[in-house]
Amino acid sequence: SQQSDDVTLDDLPLREDLRGKSPYGAPQLDVPVRLNTNENPYPPPPELVDDVTEAVREVAAQLHRYPDRDAVALREDLAAYLTSSVGIEVTSRHVWAANGSNEVLQQILQAFGGPGRTALGFEPSYSMHPIISAGTRTDWVPAPRRGDFSLDAAEAARIVGDRKPDVVFVTSPNNPTGGSIPLAELDAVLQAAPGIVVVDEAYAEFSSQPSALELLPRYPSKLIVSRTMSKAFAFAGGRLGYLAASPAVVDALQLVRLPYHLSLLTQAAARAALRHADATLASVATLASERDRVADALRGLGFEPVSSDANFILFGRFADPSATWKSYVGKGVLIRDIGIDGHLRVTIGTPDENDAFLEASKEVGR
């Protein structure tokens, strides 16, 4: 008889559209300098670690009970953070949270996408957008960016008006290219969109552009702004993403969310981390100036960095990016090959890590 280890995907009644696919994910390699997944390189300060530990210890006594299904206290804290940092008044009713913004995006597509519906994005952008679309059986419509990776808003609005997607993704700052979209240009896309427009602001704290949240009063039935604690907040391991939108959007997502999706531990830890937002976000200015230093240094070495508003830089040009990526790994520096012709992406690390990256850059092949 067949042993369980001998069963392959081909033996399983897998959905046809998932056959032959590989799982998403950057290689997790144990090398000294890890600059490949756009995390904050600074570990949480000791006060934050203590506060998270204490908060988790307190709630551990209630682990026999399900957590608050609506995570109201956490959503209140996130709303207070958005209100004070963006300057637009939002309440817990405007905010929804899940295990990373990937789960938020998945819930959005479960509610507003799905079979017979379409989602559109401007490529190259965050590759999970089409993957989550596929997972929810939402047809993906790729639309182009300019050759310099910026978004041509007039052309974007024309395509959106023409294709009438149920969901439009605009990533700002865009991953992996780093540029932000000005609000006036986003406004043009929102005007043309017949359905939902998700502005993925995972890297918003690093950007000099205002948040799309400023447009919520004008587009209350279209706009969703997605955020995460994984980047500037230095909480990638905690898995906490969130969104701001009209309360009706939150009602819609409650139709598809799994009950108790945010554990007691996650809610307590995220709230404790948020209490230290000022300390955590103090690294943003350092990372932004390091980003500019690294970009200048790369240019000085003869590379072509793409202008970035985020905590990473896309840079070229390489005849064989995957060979160059390997030679960086050989020098103990892990960056990202995102499959863009001639380019690689590096996350901004600590000054020492950035120096190690720049040192390696002098020696890798082009």
Ligand code: PMP
């Ligand atoms: N959106 C963008 C643009 C991202 O780059 C990422 C992380 N790479 C995410 C969303 C998802 O991050 P998380 O699930 O950790 O919030």
